[in-house]
Amino acid sequence: MRLLPEVVGQLDQAGRDLGIRVFGIKGLVARDYYPDPAMRQIGDWDVYVESEAAAWELTGWLRRHGYVYYEKELPWYKRDLNSGRFYGQMLLRRSAGEANIFVDIHYGGYSVRHCALLDVRVPSAGPGWHLIDRTQNVALSVANASGDQFITAKDLNDLFLALEDKALDWDAIKADIASAGLQGFFNNMLSRVTEIYDLSADAARAASVAAFPGAREPLPPLWEPDSSQRRSVTIRHAYDHGRRHSLVRGIVSGATAARYYRADLQLRIVARRRAPLPKARPWTCVRLVPVPLAARSNGAAANGAARPVDRPGSVIRPLSPNGAMRRVRTPSGDLVEAAGELFLPTVYFGVSKDLVRSGTVLDQQCTT
Numbered sequence: 001m002r003l004l005p006e007v008v009g010q011l012d013q014a015g016r017d018l019g020i021r022v023f024g025i026k027g028l029v030a031r032d033y034y035p036d037p038a039m040r041q042i043g044d045w046d047v048y049v050e051s052e053a054a055a056w057e058l059t060g061w062l063r064r065h066g067y068v069y070y071e072k073e074l075p076w077y078k079r080d081l082n083s084g085r086f087y088g089q090m091l092l093r094r095s096a097g098e099a100n101i102f103v104d105i106h107y108g109g110y111s112v113r114h115c116a117l118l119d120v121r122v123p124s125a126g127p128g129w130h131l132i133d134r135t136q137n138v139a140l141s142v143a144n145a146s147g148d149q150f151i152t153a154k155d156l157n158d159l160f161l162a163l164e165d166k167a168l169d170w171d172a173i174k175a176d177i178a179s180a181g182l183q184g185f186f187n188n189m190l191s192r193v194t195e196i197y198d199l200s201a202d203a204a205r206a207a208s209v210a211a212f213p214g215a216r217e218p219l220p221p222l223w224e225p226d227s228s229q230r231r232s233v234t235i236r237h238a239y240d241h242g243r244r245h246s247l248v249r250g251i252v253s254g255a256t257a258a259r260y261y262r263a264d265l266q267l268r269i270v271a272r273r274r275a276p277l278p279k280a281r282p283w284t285c286v287r288l289v290p291v292p293l294a295a296r297s298n299g300a301a302a303n304g305a306a307r308p309v310d311r312p313g314s315v316i317r318p319l320s321p322n323g324a325m326r327r328v329r330t331p332s333g334d335l336v337e338a339a340g341e342l343f344l345p346t347v348y349f350g351v352s353k354d355l356v357r358s359g360t361v362l363d364q365q366c367t368t
Contacts (some may be wrong), residue, residue, distance in 0.1 A: 007045050007101055012129035014061040019127045020054040022047050024108070026144055026153070029137040033161035041154065044091070044104040046144075048120055048132060053075065053088045053324040055107035059090050060339035062103060067092040070102065072205075075288040075343070077325070080109070080117055081278035081296065086320050087111060092207040112143045112180040114238040114257040115282040119179070135169045138162050139176035146185045149230035150191055150220050160193050163203035163210075170210050177212075181241045184217030186210075190220075231261040238283065256283040265349050267297050275333030275352035277345055288343035289335055294351050332358040 087108025242253030
């Protein structure tokens with residue numbers, strides 16, 4: 001927690017330099033409920049910006065100030081079919097002595113489990129650092145816990161203190177939770193809080209108002225996550241959420257969740273002649289592998305004669321509507337350029353050896 005003022009100062013400066021609003025979410029908001037905010041442990045510094053353009057601008061700023069992509073959680077994006085907007089996440093790390101600082105940037109809404117999306121309403125504010133309002137933050141915290149299908153002590157403490165907050169709009173909170181299909185999961189959180197904590201009369205009434213009668217989901221284990229339960233619950237949630245739109249979308253959402261959550265998601269080099277850009281959908285998480293990381297994954301992939309690469313000026317096309325991400329076409333397949341860096345797009349973490357070679361050559365051309 002000693003690093004919090006430094007990191008907040010950095011993010012505020014980044015927002016002012018870039019002319020964008022950067023909002024602290026989840027634990028950065030909940031900590032203010034505690035008698036001593038330092039009591040609330042912070043893992044990642046979770047922040048929210050409105051668009052992929054703002055997210056990549058912030059990412060570029062942090063990269064210029066000593067942050068690197070976290071190799072265990074690579075950047076990713078999806079696309080909402082209703083609005084057409086891109087949403088996603090990028091996690092960056094910076095060493096600070098013996099500690100590591102993790103800044104987790106969310107944009108375009110908050111992704112929920114396999115294919116749901118929670119809208120985030122940002123208040124009017126100038127560029128720089130701000131906190132999201134406490135009402136929205138409750139739903140964001142529930143959405144975060146649901147992704148792991150696990151309820152931590154931090155989650156319960158935060159909810160216990162939120163129930164004591166008479167200023168919260170529980171109708172708005174319930175509407176957000178229902179929009180993401182998390183009624184059963186939230187009921188499990190409320191059940192745990194009422195069983196474990198000594199609630200005041202006001203908090204008990206708030207818990208009763210907040211509950212969704214009849215909504216059920218398997219109760220998460222108490223001590224550690226269960227990967228099998230997480231997989232089964234996520235598949236069912238994906239089907240139910242897709243089914244809101246159509247039977248076909250429900251089947252596709254459930255089937256892709258089943259495949260994704262059973263896959264071995266380890267970065268690997270594959271022998272594929274051409275790697276086209278995956279089509280972004282709510283159920284298709286397009287990961288972005290930095291070209292240098294892919295080259296290091298298999299040293300041979302970066303060596304030897306590469307296939308010809310088109311000139312940079314003739315292969316770049318906009319990928320996202322505002323051009324923050326751009327598609328770079330090569331004979332070996334498609335790369336993505338964002339924040340001045342090149343990435344290999346993948347869904348199941350296999351990247352083409354030929355595309356790694358082409359990307360390496362193009363990356364060297366762009367940096368020399």
